[in-house]
Each structure stands twice: as structure tokens, then as C-alpha cells.
Amino acid sequence: MAKVTKTNAVRLLDKCNISYELRRYEVDPSNLAAELVAAKIGLPPDQIFKTLVARGDKTGILLAVVAGSMSLNLKALAQVSGNRKIETVPLKEVQPLTGYIRGGVTALACKKAYPVYADEWIELFDVISISAGQRGLQVLLAPQDYLKATQATVGAIAMEKLS
Secondary structure (H helix, E strand, O other): OOOOOOOHHHHHHHHOOOOOEEEEOOOOOOOOOHHHHHHHHOOOHHHEEEEEEEEEOOOEEEEEEEEOOEEEOHHHHHHHHOOOOEEEOOHHHHHHHHOOOOOOOOOOOOOOOOOEEEEHHHHHOOOEEEEEEEOOEEEEEOHHHHHHHHOOEEEOOEEEOOO
């Protein structure tokens, strides 16, 4: 397997002395769904966590981390984050705000330190997978380590995906 170039997210984990495992996978740019990533790295979609960029009417930009099998509940996120209203940011704003492209967004080592909110589902697992900051590379680590590194607030912010 080719040598993995360390991303800023991985460098942050190293700096925090957090143990992790990296898993590469073949990227299909036309399908960046968490369920597909999960299948490619051999984990259930419940253990793959995606990072979504949102904007609150009071707090501004924040990051929401939910299981790949779930959807973000904007009303719940607004309540947990102290906002009246929350909306996801348009895709064209994601990279300028975070430094990451769609399919590679992570709360680790963003361009700027944004508040991070993780769904309570994250605490159910011994190991979770998150983007390493680029498409085709996932980081497997203990959820407690991830929450510590991102200084995330945990709350009920996800809901089952609507069919």
C-alpha cells in the first residue's frame, strides 16, 4: 500500500498523542455517501461519522458530527447550540470556511476553530471513523479521543434518514 501523506487532521491527532488507525479507500466522486465509505473500509454506517457545516443565527458557523446512517436534525442542533435557527451552509462555502472539500470535511484542524457538536450516538462505540481531511482516507479512533481533540459538545442532534 502506498505511503499515506499525513493530513493536518492526522498531525493534530499526533500532537495530542491520540492513537488512531488510517484506512484508505477508492473514491467515487459521484457517490460520497457515508454508507459507501463504510462498506469500503469494513465498518457499519452507524460507526462512520460525517461532519456537516452549518450556520446559526446567533453563533455563526459551527460543525455538526452525525453518524453516516443518520441525518442532521436542524431544530435539535439549534436548541443544543443556543440558536433559534440553523441552516447548513451552501456547498460553495464549505471549502473556504473549513479548508476541506466535500467528502473530506473533518472537525479536526479546520482553517478556523469552530464550535463542534457531536450526536450522542458517538458515545455508543469503542471505535468510530471520521474523515482524515481528504477524500479516500478515514481515521479510526476512540470517540472519547475525538471528542477531546475537537472539544465537541455532545447532544441529541441526529434523526433517522427520511426515505
